[in-house]
Amino acid sequence: MVRSKNFFMKFYLALIIAFLYIPIAVLVVLSFNDSRSRVVWGGFTLEWYKTLFHNSDVVAALQNTLTIGFGSALIATVIGVLAAVGIDAMKKRSYSLTLGVGNIPMLNADIVTGIALMLWFSRFTNLGYVSILLAHVTFNIPYVILSVLPKLQQMDMSVYEAARDLGASSVKAFTRVILPNIFPAVVSGFFMAVTMSMDDFVVTYFTKGAGINTLSTMIYGELKRGIKPEMYALSTLIFAVVLIVLLLVNYMPRIRQKQIQRKLQNRKAAS
Amino acid sequence: MNKRSLLAGPYIVWIIGFTVLPLLMIIFYALGDGRGEMTMSNILAIFEPVHLKALLLALWLAILCTGICLVLAYPLALILRKLNIGKQGMMAIIVILPMWVNFILRIMAWQLLLSRNGLINGALGAIGLPGQDLANSSMAIVIGMVYDYLPFMILPVYNAVTDLKDDVIEAARDLGAPPKAVLTRIMIPLTKPGIISGITMVFVPSLTAFAIPDILGGGKVMLIGNIIEQEFSTSMNWHLGSGLSIALMIFVLISMIFTSNEEEGKERRAW
Numbered sequence: 001m002v003r004s005k006n007f008f009m010k011f012y013l014a015l016i017i018a019f020l021y022i023p024i025a026v027l028v029v030l031s032f033n034d035s036r037s038r039v040v041w042g043g044f045t046l047e048w049y050k051t052l053f054h055n056s057d058v059v060a061a062l063q064n065t066l067t068i069g070f071g072s073a074l075i076a077t078v079i080g081v082l083a084a085v086g087i088d089a090m091k092k093r094s095y096s097l098t099l100g101v102g103n104i105p106m107l108n109a110d111i112v113t114g115i116a117l118m119l120w121f122s123r124f125t126n127l128g129y130v131s132i133l134l135a136h137v138t139f140n141i142p143y144v145i146l147s148v149l150p151k152l153q154q155m156d157m158s159v160y161e162a163a164r165d166l167g168a169s170s171v172k173a174f175t176r177v178i179l180p181n182i183f184p185a186v187v188s189g190f191f192m193a194v195t196m197s198m199d200d201f202v203v204t205y206f207t208k209g210a211g212i213n214t215l216s217t218m219i220y221g222e223l224k225r226g227i228k229p230e231m232y233a234l235s236t237l238i239f240a241v242v243l244i245v246l247l248l249v250n251y252m253p254r255i256r257q258k259q260i261q262r263k264l265q266n267r268k269a270a271s
Numbered sequence: 272m273n274k275r276s277l278l279a280g281p282y283i284v285w286i287i288g289f290t291v292l293p294l295l296m297i298i299f300y301a302l303g304d305g306r307g308e309m310t311m312s313n314i315l316a317i318f319e320p321v322h323l324k325a326l327l328l329a330l331w332l333a334i335l336c337t338g339i340c341l342v343l344a345y346p347l348a349l350i351l352r353k354l355n356i357g358k359q360g361m362m363a364i365i366v367i368l369p370m371w372v373n374f375i376l377r378i379m380a381w382q383l384l385l386s387r388n389g390l391i392n393g394a395l396g397a398i399g400l401p402g403q404d405l406a407n408s409s410m411a412i413v414i415g416m417v418y419d420y421l422p423f424m425i426l427p428v429y430n431a432v433t434d435l436k437d438d439v440i441e442a443a444r445d446l447g448a449p450p451k452a453v454l455t456r457i458m459i460p461l462t463k464p465g466i467i468s469g470i471t472m473v474f475v476p477s478l479t480a481f482a483i484p485d486i487l488g489g490g491k492v493m494l495i496g497n498i499i500e501q502e503f504s505t506s507m508n509w510h511l512g513s514g515l516s517i518a519l520m521i522f523v524l525i526s527m528i529f530t531s532n533e534e535e536g537k538e539r540r541a542w
Contacts, residue, residue: 009350016347017365019418023380024372026390038383079281086279098279104290107471109479109523111496112516115503116293119300119513138289141282170274192367199370201482206503219375223486227379235372242371246364 024239031232038227048233057218058230064129065198065214072136073193079137080144081186085178087145088152099145106142113139114206127209135207136200140193147189151182300513313514317522322498322515326522329494332409333478336416340424340473341466343417347425348432349458362429366422374419378486381415382406385487407489415487416477423472431465432458475523495519 031049035042053059087098105113117138121131155178163173179186201216208217219231304310316322351362369377384390385405392403405411435458443457459466481496488494499519502512 006354009354012346013350013354016343016421020366020369020421022390023377023384023418024369026380026383027372027376039386039388079285082278082280083282086276086282089275090279094276098283098286101290102282102286104286104294107475107527109475109496109519111479111481111499112297112520113293115499115512115516116297117289118503119509120289120293120296123296134289138285141285145282195367195370199374201374205482215373216375219373219379220482223375223379227376231373231376235376239368239372242368246368250361250364 027232028236028239030229031236033229033232036226036229048229049237052230052233052237055228055230057213058228058234061213061215061218062234064132064212065216068129068133068136068214069194069197072133072140072197073190075133075137076140076193077144077186077190080141080189081148081182083141084145084148084152084182085174088149088157099149102145103142105139106146110139110200110202111206114203117203118206121207127207128212131207131209132204132212132214135203136197139200139203140196143192143196144186144189147192148182148185151185152178155181297513297516300510301517302514303510305510313510314518316511316514317518322495325493325498326495326519328409328492329478329480329496332413332416332494333474335413336420336477337424337470337474339413339417340421341428341469343421344424344428344469345432345466348429351429352432352435363426366425370422375482375486378415378419378483381411381418382487385411385414407487407491409488409492411487412480412484412492412494415483416480419483420473420477423476424469427465427468427472428462429465431462435461471527474526478523478526479519 030038032044032046033041034045034047083098083102087095090098114135117131117135118127121127121134125131160173160177163177164170168176201220204214205217205220208214213221215231215234219227222228222231301313302309302311304312317326386392387404387406389406391405395401395403405414439461440453440457443453448456479496480494481500484492484494484497485500488497495515499512499515502508502515506512
């Protein structure tokens, strides 16, 4: 009875994971398909992986996607961390007002955010790389704050005050006392921001203007004419890289711990 | 205002510049008729039959999508808690990882999976069931939206469920509560903030989606998001597009008050 219940729970978990990963499996299979058609299997090939980086449009779109992703996440992290520290010190009323207005880009419909920014930017300047970047920073900041603020609230701020009383400048007190405490939350906020930026289509679509593409808008444009098979290869590569990085980040600390233990044992044995 | 809260300065400037003013801009466009006169007709155009029909269909599909996501995510959260896996954030990684594969490509993969001679029909045929014509229908759109937004339901619900204290549940059991009562009278009420946060994170994007209906609806199903997008991309009527966006935003706000009036003053958390 207990065993069958356990089996059922694991089965359900596996089903959900399968649901999330089946489309990705489809794309991986297509990336090795020796046919330009999406529905015909023409045999195994590595062709698309070879031609991938010779296609200057694809490379440009990839560059835009990556630099906007990491750039907007970096700017959002700096602004967001400072904001979280500031908001944490606010009185209740300005606290909820600032946070409430700040969360608008996250809670508002993407299509409204995109259109509003497009109308606003096109008043002053041509749409392009910079307008996409600014738009991405805007919707990324709330994710950073959301990640950092709870950590700050758990932290005992009297430590910071003590550092200040003992003569540390506010910058030093921030970098030496606050930052180490909230660092994991800062990192996860940063990666959340990169992910949201890479995943975005709607806001980019409205704020990009003509003549520039990220991977999302490029693929959307190709949908009706037929997607270049290189795209499947590229997305498989990105997926593989992220998977490896995540596994390393997760298992590295454990491996390092084992190495340190072994070193200590060796030292003990030597003495 | 103490000194530390000044750190939120850049952030406040940013929200004014890139959230508040763009929203005022969209209102400005919505109230204009292009000839310098003020008008409410762009906003009230939401009540025209063709727009109202698209809004109501979008609402129905969004409710379906949100309901399915909740029904899938809650048992999953309970199972993860029971099996005691994912404490180190493994589940968050599993759920977020697919976002690194391009959004448009993942939805396109569903188009292949759902098509007449796609994998799903193949699997149905293999077990002797009649094929379903799933592609280019409202059903396909719901499947695509559930697929894309499920992580936004899983993460907050999972966080809320793992935060439940074992003591509370044990106490309820010791006092003679049957399993059903433990679920409906203890667990669900205590995890309500997570549930509401998940509902908002899924309902808003699914109500306002336009890329997923565009790809999976095959141009046959018009939702309010598609109509707004076309006002900007093909009809080039920015005033009407802005008016419909504002109407949509008001509609979203009303439905959010409807779902969250009970958690006044509580912190919203997403992950």
